[in-house]
Amino acid sequence: xxxxxxxxxxxxxxxxxxxxxxxxxxxxxxxxxxxxxxxxxxxxxxxxxxxxxxxxxxxxxxxxxxxxxxxxxxxxxxxxxxxxxxxxxxxxxxxxxxxxxxxxxxxxxxxxxxxxxxxxxxxxxxxxxxxxxxxxxxxxxxxxxxxxxxxxxxxxxxxxxxxxxxxxxxxxxxxxxxxxxxxxxxxxxxxxxxxxxxxxxxxxxxxxxxxxxxxxxxxxxxxxxxxxxxxxxxxxxxxxxxxxxxxxxxxxxxxxxxxxxxxxxxxxxxxxxxxxxxxxxxxxxxxxxxxxxxxxxxxxxxxxxxxxxxxxxxxxxxxxxxxxxxxxxxxxxxxxxxxxxxxxxxxxxxxxxxxxxxxxxxxxxxxxxxxxxxxxxxxxxxxxxxxxxxxxxxxxxxxxxxxxxxxxxxxxxxxxxxxxxxxxxxxxxxxxxx
Amino acid sequence: xxxxxxxxxxxxxxxxxxxxxxxxxxxxxxxxxxxxxxxxxxxxxxxxxxxxxxxxxxxxxxxxxxxxxxxxxxxxxxxxxxxxxxxxxxxxxxxxxxxxxxxxxxxxxxxxxxxxxxxxxxxxxxxxxxxxxxxxxxxxxxxxxxxxxxxxxxxxxxxxxxxxxxxxxxxxxxxxxxxxxxxxxxxxxxxxxxxxxxxxxxxxxxxxxxxxxxxxxxxxxxxxxxxxxxxxxxxxxxxxxxxxxxxxxxxxxxxxxxxxxxxxxxxxxxxxxxxxxxxxxxxxxxxxxxxxxxxxxxxxxxxxxxxxxxxxxxxxxxxxxxxxxxxxxxxxxxxxxxxxxxxxxxxxxxxxxxxxxxxxxxxxxxxxxxxxxxxxxxxxxxxxxxxxxxxxxxxxxxxxxxxxxxxxxxxxxxxxxxxxxxxxxxxxxxxxxxxxxxxxxxxxxxxxxxxxxxxxxxxxxxxxxxxxxxxxxxx
Numbered sequence: 001x002x003x004x005x006x007x008x009x010x011x012x013x014x015x016x017x018x019x020x021x022x023x024x025x026x027x028x029x030x031x032x033x034x035x036x037x038x039x040x041x042x043x044x045x046x047x048x049x050x051x052x053x054x055x056x057x058x059x060x061x062x063x064x065x066x067x068x069x070x071x072x073x074x075x076x077x078x079x080x081x082x083x084x085x086x087x088x089x090x091x092x093x094x095x096x097x098x099x100x101x102x103x104x105x106x107x108x109x110x111x112x113x114x115x116x117x118x119x120x121x122x123x124x125x126x127x128x129x130x131x132x133x134x135x136x137x138x139x140x141x142x143x144x145x146x147x148x149x150x151x152x153x154x155x156x157x158x159x160x161x162x163x164x165x166x167x168x169x170x171x172x173x174x175x176x177x178x179x180x181x182x183x184x185x186x187x188x189x190x191x192x193x194x195x196x197x198x199x200x201x202x203x204x205x206x207x208x209x210x211x212x213x214x215x216x217x218x219x220x221x222x223x224x225x226x227x228x229x230x231x232x233x234x235x236x237x238x239x240x241x242x243x244x245x246x247x248x249x250x251x252x253x254x255x256x257x258x259x260x261x262x263x264x265x266x267x268x269x270x271x272x273x274x275x276x277x278x279x280x281x282x283x284x285x286x287x288x289x290x291x292x293x294x295x296x297x298x299x300x301x302x303x304x305x306x307x308x309x310x311x312x313x314x315x316x317x318x319x320x321x322x323x324x325x326x327x328x329x330x331x332x333x334x335x336x337x338x339x340x341x342x343x344x345x346x347x348x349x350x351x352x353x354x355x356x357x358x359x360x361x362x363x364x365x366x367x368x369x370x371x372x373x374x375x376x377x378x379x380x381x382x383x384x385x386x387x388x389x390x391x392x393x394x395x396x397x398x399x400x401x402x403x404x405x406x407x408x409x410x411x412x413x414x415x416x417x418x419x420x421x422x423x424x425x426x427x428x429x430x431x432x433x434x
Numbered sequence: 435x436x437x438x439x440x441x442x443x444x445x446x447x448x449x450x451x452x453x454x455x456x457x458x459x460x461x462x463x464x465x466x467x468x469x470x471x472x473x474x475x476x477x478x479x480x481x482x483x484x485x486x487x488x489x490x491x492x493x494x495x496x497x498x499x500x501x502x503x504x505x506x507x508x509x510x511x512x513x514x515x516x517x518x519x520x521x522x523x524x525x526x527x528x529x530x531x532x533x534x535x536x537x538x539x540x541x542x543x544x545x546x547x548x549x550x551x552x553x554x555x556x557x558x559x560x561x562x563x564x565x566x567x568x569x570x571x572x573x574x575x576x577x578x579x580x581x582x583x584x585x586x587x588x589x590x591x592x593x594x595x596x597x598x599x600x601x602x603x604x605x606x607x608x609x610x611x612x613x614x615x616x617x618x619x620x621x622x623x624x625x626x627x628x629x630x631x632x633x634x635x636x637x638x639x640x641x642x643x644x645x646x647x648x649x650x651x652x653x654x655x656x657x658x659x660x661x662x663x664x665x666x667x668x669x670x671x672x673x674x675x676x677x678x679x680x681x682x683x684x685x686x687x688x689x690x691x692x693x694x695x696x697x698x699x700x701x702x703x704x705x706x707x708x709x710x711x712x713x714x715x716x717x718x719x720x721x722x723x724x725x726x727x728x729x730x731x732x733x734x735x736x737x738x739x740x741x742x743x744x745x746x747x748x749x750x751x752x753x754x755x756x757x758x759x760x761x762x763x764x765x766x767x768x769x770x771x772x773x774x775x776x777x778x779x780x781x782x783x784x785x786x787x788x789x790x791x792x793x794x795x796x797x798x799x800x801x802x803x804x805x806x807x808x809x810x811x812x813x814x815x816x817x818x819x820x821x822x823x824x825x826x827x828x829x830x831x832x833x834x835x836x837x838x839x840x841x842x843x844x845x846x847x848x849x850x851x852x853x854x855x856x857x858x859x860x861x862x863x864x865x866x867x868x869x870x871x872x873x874x875x876x877x878x879x880x881x882x883x884x885x886x887x888x889x890x891x892x893x894x895x896x897x898x899x900x901x902x903x904x905x906x907x908x909x
Contacts, residue, residue, distance in 0.1 A: 210712055224705055231698050235695050238684065242684055249673075249678075399716055403886070406719045410879045413875070424868040428862060431862045434854060
């Protein structure tokens, strides 16, 4: 089963993705092993539509919904014509799903969603969320998200995920019932809190630095790339003026006229070719963006580990101090300061029973503390084991994906050069005839 | 001075490719008896053809510009080079070396080397235009470009000016009439003090003033019966001037955009290098991309240089040409207007004489106390004399108009050929450079892909598929 699905891979239903993106997605899932959701089921985000609705303050607003199609793999193989199951979801529901996953699987580097608002745009006009190009790219991004989640060894088994894909009504309630939202607060605290860990795990602190580096370099790259794209747009578009002036000039020339006129057409073609070129480059930018957001997810895992570590250290420390307290009355030395102790000492000696009672309480606390430490240690170790597995998985995926992205970028540049050669060769012919 | 200029499109090849066999084309030109000497050199303007079949001329003399006209029987070669700065108490200025090699008989020696400054070139142009008001003299570079914040002694400015001065002299040398000018000869051969004294000769200041006044008066008067063909030329020149100015602006704008693009591109590559610092597996591809971008930057720089050295000056030259053409047309009009004015005067005088015959001046004469018969005879004689003088003047002016018109007609055809050759050449060169730029960048990225593919053959097949998908029309 795994073999057959590795060969054919998930079939991406009616999408308008660029060939490169398809390659990327199939690459990811092709290499996965085991019984993943994606091996059993085809998933695609096929379409996007505008809907009118009322928001929380009962004002009319337009939002976009996305059509999720699913179909069992065997069915698709046998007869292509069975219609897939489908339902509509909006972006906020995707967000809800992701937040649930983040909280429920804190040791997983959870795949990111495509950006909520268009950023790093090279052309200020297209930063509108309703812009069809933006919506299309978001559709691709959402599909990518689902494919990644559905092929993840841990996440793909989640019931809530399955319902997201299959059950249109009542899904939201189901998610909320899991009570995951209570954990959101603590997660936010984790991300933002400052606490110091005494013996940081070097692997995780290195990883955290890496995730910071990755995030900052990819965002910088995206910014500079957008500026480069903007300038390139200017260069190409100005050539369109040649087209206009050549055409006007050709009217008064007898011999040069034809050559000028046709050269002008090629200049127009050159000027308009930049639109497609830059649209294709947006796919590359999206791939970079995905990993910019992935860096955040990676960082979150590191922070979660830090928190666990911190809690463990705190628990261990508490235990150690309780044990010390337990020892003190026996040895008579005051190691730690206790207000109650001081007042007792100042205002009267303890009776034997009081001391007994105190010791007993301490012993209980110590027992609890030891339990806690054991719990925390296990939790920490479990987390480290699971997280590290997922981090390895993430690392391999990242190296693969980004290498592919860079290669596809080179391929794009080659295509741009070929187009340029074509246009200017044509123009040269026309100039020759002038 | 007359002669039919053959249609240059005869020798243009119908094929798209550059013709390999050049000799056939050269023969074609020689066989055409109607071709004037100076028209041979303007048909094929792609200088790269000519390098192979060039007559023995020192390489250093030729082709500061790729597309300069050359003909087999060119007998004078001029270069302008070696700018030097001179400082005097009053001013600082630049002189250029003007080197002339010639076999023409009117020159005593076959080689001359002089130094000239911009003012001298201005003087020469002025003299040529005075002597031949309806010939089209190639424009000089502008005096001082304040708009572009160019300093007078900025290296780029001096180099641009030097090239333009070189072109100016060569165009004069190629012109069958202008190159025979005595002033031109003196310009090329005289030492500094000789030139100064020569400049002082010729029509004095006052007579030149008179010319100017008459010219202004003529302009105000306007021409009445402009021949149709010159009206057509005027209309052409007006439109041409607009279009060439637009092209000049567009090209300057492209240059600006390219420079700004290059600036951003220079920041782009280093980010990939920075990234490679925190990666392990991705180091090679990231550094590879960074290096590709860097190499593309260098190609872009070359492309920009070429644009600013070839197309920009060419177009700008023709912006100035358009102004020259307007002046030439104006001068032709003025000559005709002069003639028309004199004709009017003649008509008036003839009318006056008619009046005399009718004896209507009697009344005035008697008032002045003169003998009426004597006074009448005196007036008649005076008028007759004036009419004779006028007739002579008019004859001369008629000739002048005819000469001016013919000169302009011939030179106009010549100018058009030069223009189309120059413009074609400049755009061709630009197109070729652009192709070269894209080809070089293509090679850079392809070698990057190759280096990535050789690492993983499995991914290689997939990449090839991706590459094929991206570029379906593989050559």
